[in-house]
Structure formats: C-alpha cells, structure tokens
Amino acid sequence: MRLLLDDGLELAGSGAGAEVAVRGEVVFNTAMAGYPETLTDPSYAGQVLVLTYPLVGNYGVPQAADGTPERGRLQSDRIQVAGLVVQHLSQHVSHFTAHESLDAWCRRHDVPIVHGVDTRALTQRLREHGTMPGWLYPAAMSRDDAQRDAIGVEMHTEVFRRVVPETPIQYPGGDLRVLLIDVGAKDGIVHCLRARGAAVLRAPWHADLVSLARSTDGILISNGPGDPADLGTLTDTLRELMNGFPGPIFGICLGHQLLARAAGFQTYKLKYGHRGINQPVRELGSGRCFVTSQNHGFAVDVRRMRPGWGAWFENLNDGTNEGLQSGDRPHFSVQFHPEGRPGPEDTEFLFDRFLKLAGALRSARRP
Numbered sequence: 001m002r003l004l005l006d007d008g009l010e011l012a013g014s015g016a017g018a019e020v021a022v023r024g025e026v027v028f029n030t031a032m033a034g035y036p037e038t039l040t041d042p043s044y045a046g047q048v049l050v051l052t053y054p055l056v057g058n059y060g061v062p063q064a065a066d067g068t069p070e071r072g073r074l075q076s077d078r079i080q081v082a083g084l085v086v087q088h089l090s091q092h093v094s095h096f097t098a099h100e101s102l103d104a105w106c107r108r109h110d111v112p113i114v115h116g117v118d119t120r121a122l123t124q125r126l127r128e129h130g131t132m133p134g135w136l137y138p139a140a141m142s143r144d145d146a147q148r149d150a151i152g153v154e155m156h157t158e159v160f161r162r163v164v165p166e167t168p169i170q171y172p173g174g175d176l177r178v179l180l181i182d183v184g185a186k187d188g189i190v191h192c193l194r195a196r197g198a199a200v201l202r203a204p205w206h207a208d209l210v211s212l213a214r215s216t217d218g219i220l221i222s223n224g225p226g227d228p229a230d231l232g233t234l235t236d237t238l239r240e241l242m243n244g245f246p247g248p249i250f251g252i253c254l255g256h257q258l259l260a261r262a263a264g265f266q267t268y269k270l271k272y273g274h275r276g277i278n279q280p281v282r283e284l285g286s287g288r289c290f291v292t293s294q295n296h297g298f299a300v301d302v303r304r305m306r307p308g309w310g311a312w313f314e315n316l317n318d319g320t321n322e323g324l325q326s327g328d329r330p331h332f333s334v335q336f337h338p339e340g341r342p343g344p345e346d347t348e349f350l351f352d353r354f355l356k357l358a359g360a361l362r363s364a365r366r367p
Contacts, residue, residue, distance in 0.1 A: 001013055001014065001015035001016075001112060001113070001114035001136060001137065001138060001139060002114070002136070002137055002138075002139050002146075003026075003048075003085055003114050003117065003122075003134060003135070003136050004134060004135045004136075004137070004143060004146065004147075005026060005125075005132055005133075005134045006132040006133040006134060007129060007132060009125065010143070011114070011117045011118075011122065012117075012139060013085075013114040013115055013116035013117040014089075014114070014115050014116040015112065015113065015114060015138060015139070016089055016103045016106065016107075016112075016113040016114075016115060017084065017103060017106030017107050017111050017112045017113035018106060018107050018109075018110045018111055018112050019112065019138050020110060020112055020137075020138075020151060021112075021135065021136070021137035021138065021141055021145075021146045021149055021150040021151065022048065022082040022083045022111075022112060022135070022136050022137070022150050022151050022152065023048075023082070023133065023134065023135045023136075023147075023150040023151070023152040024046045024047045024048045024081075024082035024083065024133070024134065024152055024153065025046070025047045025048065025131055025132070025133055025134070025155075025297075026047070026048045026050060026085075026126065026131060026132060026133070026134035027044075027047050027048070027049060027050065027126070027131050027272070027273060027275060027297065028049070028050040028051070028052055028119075028122070028123045028126055028131075028272070028275060029049060029050070029051055029052065029275040029276055029295070030052045030053075030123075030275065030276035030277075030278070031051075031053065031276050031277040031278075031342060031343070032053045032277075033053075033059075033342060034277060034341075034342020034343065035051060035056055035057070035102065036061050036062060036074055037074065037075050037186075037188075037341045037342040038051075038295075038342060039079045039080065039081055039084070039111075040074040040075040040076045040077075040078065040079060040080055041075050041076070041080060041186055041223075041295060041341075042075070042076050042080050042163035042184030042185070042186065042223070042224060042225060043080075043184055043186075043223050043224055043225050043253065043254070043295045043296065044080045044081045044225065044295065045080045045081075045153060045159050045162055045163050045184065045225040045226075046080075046082055046152065046153030046155055046159050046162075046225065047081055047082060047225075048081065048082050048083040048084075048085065048134050048136055049081045049083070049084055049085065050085040050086075050119055050122055050123060050126070051084070051085070051086050051087075051119065052119055052120060052123050054087040054088050054119070054120075055087075055088050055090060056086040056087075056088065056089060056090065056102065056115075057086070057089050057090040057091075057093070057101065057102035057103065058090040058092065058093065058094065058095075059093065059094065059095035059097075059098060060093035060094075060095055060097075060098030060099065060100060060101055060102065061098065061099060061100050061101070061102055061105045062074065062097040062098065062099055063097070063099040064077070064099075073187065074187070075186040075187050075188055075341055076163075076186070076187060078109055079105070079106065079109040079111050080163070080225075081111060082111070082136070082151070082152065082153065083111060083112050083113070083114070083136035084106060084111060084112070084113045084114075085113075085114050085115075085117060085119060085122065085136070086113065086114075086115045086119065087115065087116070087117065087118065087119045087120075088115065088116075089102065089103065089113060089115035089116075090102075091103070112136050112137075112138075114136055126272055127271075127272050130271040130272055131271075131272050131273060131297065135147055135150050136150075137150060155225070155226055155227070155230075156226070156227070156230045157230070159225050159226050160183065160184070160205065160224070160225070160226060160230070160231065161206075163183070163184035163224060163225060164182045164183065164184065164185075164204035164205060164206075165182065165202070165204055166204065167204070167207075168201055168202060168203040168204070168207060168212065169201075169202040169203075170199070170200075170201055170202075171190060171194055171199065171200040171201075171202065172199055173193070173194050173197060173198045173199035173200060174197035174198060174199060175197075175199075176197065176198045176199065176217050176218070176355055176358055176359055176362070177198070177199045177200075177201060177215065177216040177217050177218075178193050178198045178199070178200050178201070178216060178217065178218045178219070178220055178355075178358070179201050179203060179209070179212055179213050179216040179218070179219045179220070180193070180200050180201065180202045180203065180220050180222060181203060181205055181209060181219060181220065181221045181222060181234075181255070182202050182203060182204050182205060182222050182224075183205045183221065183222050183223070183224030183231070183234070183254050183255065183258070184222060184223060184224025184225050184254065185202065185222030185223060185224070186222070186223060186337070186339065186341055187341075188337075188339040188340065188341035189220070189222060189223075189252065189339050190202060191339070192338070192339045192348060192351045193220070193351060193355070196351055196352065196355050197355075198355055201215075201216060205224075205231065205234045206233075206234075209237050209241065210237065210240060210241065210244075213241055213245050216247070217247050217358040217359070217361070217362045218247045218248045218249070218250070218354060218355065218357070218358035219241060219245060219247065219248070219249045219250070220249075220250045220251075220252065220255070220354065221238070221249070221250070221251040221252065221254075221255030221256075221258055221259055221333070222252060222253075222254070222255050223252050223253035223254050223255060223295070223296075223337065224253070224254040224255075225254070226254075227267075227269070227298060228254060228257040228258050228261055228267050228298060229261070229267060231258060234258060235258055235261045235262050236262075238258060238259060238262035239262040239263075242259075242262055242263070242329065242331060246361060246365060247330065247357075247358050247361050247362065248330035248331070248332075248354055248357045248358050248361065249330065249331045249332075250331075250332060250333065250350075250354045251332075251333030251334070252333070252334060252336075252337060252338065253294075253295065253296055253334075253335060253336070253337060254296070255333060256300065256323065256324070256333035256334055256335045257296075257298055257299075257300055257335075259324070259331065259333045260300040260324055260333065263306050263309060263324070263326075263331075264306045265300050265301060265302065265304075265306060265309075265324075266300075266301045266304075267298050267299065267300055267301065268298065268299060268301055269297060269298050270296075270297055270298065270299050270320070272297075273295075273296055273297035273298075274294040274295070274296055274315070274317075274320075274335075275294065275295050275296075276293075276294065277291075277292075277293045277294075277340070277342055277343030277344065278291055278343075278344075279291070279292050279293070279294045279315065279317065279336060280292070280315070280316040280317065281313045281314065281315055281316060281322045281323075281336060282313065282314055282316055283312065283313055283323075284310075284311055284312060284313065284314060285312075289316065290344075290346040290347050291344045291346055292322075292336035292337065292338075292343070292344065292346065292347060293336060293337040293340045293341070293342065293343025293344065294335065294336045294337065295337070296335060299320045299321060299335070300321045300324065300335070301321075302321045302324070308326055308327050308328050308329070309324055309325070309326055309327065310324070310325060310327060311323070311324060312324055312325045312332065312334070313334060313335070313336075315335075320335075321335065322334060322335040322336060323335060323336075330357055330361060334347070334350065338350045338351060339351075
C-alpha cells in the first residue's frame with residue numbers, strides 16, 4: 001500500500017485490511033490505546049487516521065454492541081475512518097474480549113491499512129505543514145488512477161447525513177428526559193446519560209428539534225465530524241432553542257462549536273487539531289486542571305467575547321478555548337469529551353451537573 005499526501009510526499013508500506021483506494025484528510029491521534037473506540041468515533045468520518053503509537057492491534061477488536069450502548073464497547077455500528085496508517089500492525093491478538101483481529105475487522109468494513117511506515121516522521125510533517133488531503137491506495141495502482149478513482153466522503157453535506165440515524169431513537173431510563181441532538185454522537189454519551197438515570201431521545205440534527213424538545217428536560221448537542229460552519233440550518237435551530245427552551249443546553253466537541261456559533265462566536269480551523277487522550281485543560285474559575293480526551297480540527301474564537309458569555313476551560317498546550325458558559329442562561333459547552341471512550345473519565349462530573357440542573361429547573365417550573 002502507498003500513502004500520498006497533497007504536498008507530494010509518498011510513503012510505501014505493507015498492506016492490510018481492504019485492498020481499495022481511499023481519500024480523505026490525513027490526521028493523527030497520539031493515544032497509546034483505545035483504537036477500537038477511536039476507529040468507531042463518528043468524528044473521524046471520512047478521514048485517513050495516523051496512529052502515532054508504534055504498536056497497534058495487539059489486543060484485537062471486541063464484539064459489536066447489541067443495540068444498547070454500554071461501557072467499553074464500540075462507539076458506533078461501523079468503522080468511521082476512511083483509512084488507517086500504523087507503524088507496526090500486530091498479527092498476534094491476545095485479550096479476553098477479542099472477537100477478531102484489527103486486520104480482519106478493517107477488511108470486513110472495507111477500510112485499507114498501510115503499515116510498516118515511520119508514523120512519527122509522518123506526524124512531524126503534519127505538525128509542521130498542517131493536516132492535508134491524502135490518498136491511500138494499493139501499490140499496483142498508479143498515482144493518477146488513485147487520485148481519480150479513490151473512494152471518499154463529501155465533507156460539506158454528505159458526511160453529516162452519514163453519521164446519524166434517519167429517525168429518532170428512544171432509550172428508556174428514569175424520569176428525566178434528555179434530547180440528544182445527534183451530529184455524530186458517540187455511544188458513550190448515551191451510556192453516561194442512562195447510567196445516571198436519564199431517558200434519552202436521540203434525534204438526528206435534521207429532525208424537528210424544536211417540537212421534540214418540548215417533551216424533554218435538557219438538551220445535549222453531540223460531537224461529530226466536519227466544519228461547524230457547514231451546519232448553518234442547525235445553528236439557526238439552536239439559536240431558536242436557546243431563546244425559548246427553559247432547560248439546560250450542553251454542547252460537547254462539535255456541539256460546543258455549534259452552540260458557540262449560535263451565540264454569535266466564530267470558529268476557525270486548527271493547524272493539526274487536538275486528537276488524543278491526554279490533552280490538559282484548566283478550568284478558569286477554579287484553576288483545577290484535568291486530563292481529557294479530544295478529537296477535533298476546529299476551535300472557537302474567543303478573542304471577541306459575546307455579551308453574557310465567559311470562557312470556562314482553556315487548553316494548557318496551546319491556550320485555545322475548551323469551554324464556554326452563559327452568565328444568565330443555563331447554557332454551557334466543552335470542547336473535550338467528558339465520557340472519554342477512549343480516555344480518562346476525569347470530567348464525567350459534567351454529566352452530573354447537567355442532569356442535576358435539568359432536574360432543578362424542571363422542579364422550578366412545576367406548580
């Protein structure tokens with residue numbers, strides 16, 4: 001297999017997975033483990049993923065979920081990345097939860113793998129020049145044929161339809177009801193809400209969200225792929241909900257960016273994004289620091305703070321914004337993933353805060 005970058009760099013390695021040509025933005029993730037959760041994260045839809053940790057695949061892939069999101073299982077019903085680049089692909093699998101090898105899993109999902117390349121050097125290049133388009137294709141194929149025929153996902157409209165269900169899904173739970181606006185939600189978010197006793201109505205971003213929100217106590221806007229600027233209709237709907245919905249609204253990752261745009265902030269593309277499970281953030285009010293899981297290529301511009309809003313968290317590596325909260329409305333958001341999957345669970349308390357606020361505001365509305 002070969003990997004061709006848009007700047008002309010071409011790397012050759014061994015092939016595994018599916019023998020097909022794909023194209024997509026080439027990005028890197030610095031996590032040492034958690035590749036099953038990472039590869040099934042809808043935020044990676046349409047991208048070619050480089051894993052910087054040199055050994056990948058040694059503990060195989062677990063059994064797919066049975067339709068009910070649970071801790072430790074895959075984050076969606078399929079591999080979301082277009083292609084995978086690793087340094088050493090383990091052919092020996094050893095773990096009690098392993099159902100199949102990474103090679104077999106990717107082959108079954110039509111995802112190609114190139115291995116035997118220097119992923120650290122490749123990552124350095126992406127850090128210096130920024131993430132860029134790339135093509136992953138069989139060595140027997142010419143460069144011109146690969147660029148012409150490679151399979152890819154259209155990232156301005158198609159990708160947002162690809163990662164969500166066609167109709168709302170209801171997950172039973174307790175008395176509190178949460179509307180999860182699905183823009184590419186990880187199953188771990190559903191699990192974290194249900195584990196705390198909430199019933200979840202998971203609705204695709206293009207559904208009639210205003211009507212659905214009337215029967216719920218809180219709204220959570222999920223993570224997802226792509227540029228938030230391409231979701232203008234959803235931003236308009238969120239602005240309407242922010243002006244009329246009486247409960248809390250909580251945004252995660254892409255949901256943070258969408259909530260920010262609905263509040264009047266601008267977003268911008270990062271040079272190479274934040275993708276890993278050890279991103280340090282600091283809560284500005286308390287000074288407390290947390291290690292977080294992140295996967296995003298865009299950020300919120302807080303240089304011109306909107307009236308009534310304040311920065312909540314900041315990234316300790318580059319100073320970018322990691323969270324916002326409204327001073328007069330129950331609206332708040334974070335750029336990182338409180339549920340981890342993979343990654344630390346240091347900030348899962350944010351789900352507790354969200355549900356506690358939803359219950360308190362509902363009680364205040366009742367006579």
